[in-house]
Amino acid sequence: MELVSEHVANWTGVRLFQQALRAAGGHRFPALPAALPDANGGSLPADRAAVVLAELDAFAGTARITDEVELIDEATGRVLMQYVESYRGVFMFGPGFQAGVHPEGFFVLDRADPPVTLFRAARFGQRALPGDRVEFTVGGTRTVVAMRPVGEHGEPPPERLAVRTRSRSGGDFAYVVEPLRRLCAASVATGNPVMWC
Structure with missing residues (x-):
C-alpha cells in the first residue's frame, strides 16, 4: 500500500x-x-x-x-560540522565535556553546572596527544582537553581548523x-x- x-x-x-x-x-x-x-x-x-x-x-x-556557520579543515576546506541551532551547536559529547560550533567559534565546555568554557576560538590548531587528549592552540595559548580530535573520522585529524560563514x-x-x-x-x-x- x-x-x-x-x-x-x-x-x-x-x-x-x-x-x-x-x-x-x-x-x-x-x-x-x-x-x-x-x-x-x-x-x-x-x-x-x-x-x-x-x-x-x-x-x-x-x-x-540564510548564512550557515561551519567548522572546516583549513587545509582541505572539508566541512567537519555545521552549527545546528536546536542542538545549541553541540556535536561532540564525552565524559566531562561537550564540544561544538557556534557563530562565535568552536568551543569545548566542561559539563559542570553551570558549564565552564575550556576552549573557544574561531581559528585554531589541534594536535592529538597520547591518552585520548587533544592540544588546542590559538596564538600563544595552549589548552589540553581529554577528548578525541575533531574531524578524526578514520583518517588523520586536521591540524588547522576554522569557523566560517557562507551563504546558502x-x-x-x-x-x-x-x-x-x-x-x-x-x-x-x-x-x-x-x-x-
Whole structure:
C-alpha cells in the first residue's frame, strides 16, 4: 500500500532545514514548518501536501536563504560540522565535556553546572596527544582537553581548523527538498496522506 518511499534526511538534516525555514521568514513559508515531523510518526494530509509542494518549489528557487556557520579543515576546506541551532551547536559529547560550533567559534565546555568554557576560538590548531587528549592552540595559548580530535573520522585529524560563514540558497537544501517534493506529489496525485516513520 505504498506508492513512494523516501529517505528525507537524518534528524540533523531536518533540523538544518527547519533552521533555514526560520531564517527565511515564517511569512514566506508558513505551511512547511508545520508539515515537517518533530519525531518519528505522524502524517501529512493530501490537501496540506499540495500547499507544501508549492512552498517547496518557492524555497528551492530562492537565491539566498540564510548564512550557515561551519567548522572546516583549513587545509582541505572539508566541512567537519555545521552549527545546528536546536542542538545549541553541540556535536561532540564525552565524559566531562561537550564540544561544538557556534557563530562565535568552536568551543569545548566542561559539563559542570553551570558549564565552564575550556576552549573557544574561531581559528585554531589541534594536535592529538597520547591518552585520548587533544592540544588546542590559538596564538600563544595552549589548552589540553581529554577528548578525541575533531574531524578524526578514520583518517588523520586536521591540524588547522576554522569557523566560517557562507551563504546558502534553496538549491543547497536539495537533499531534503527533492524527497519531500516526491512524497507530496504522490500524495496530491493519489489523495492519500504522507506517512512519517
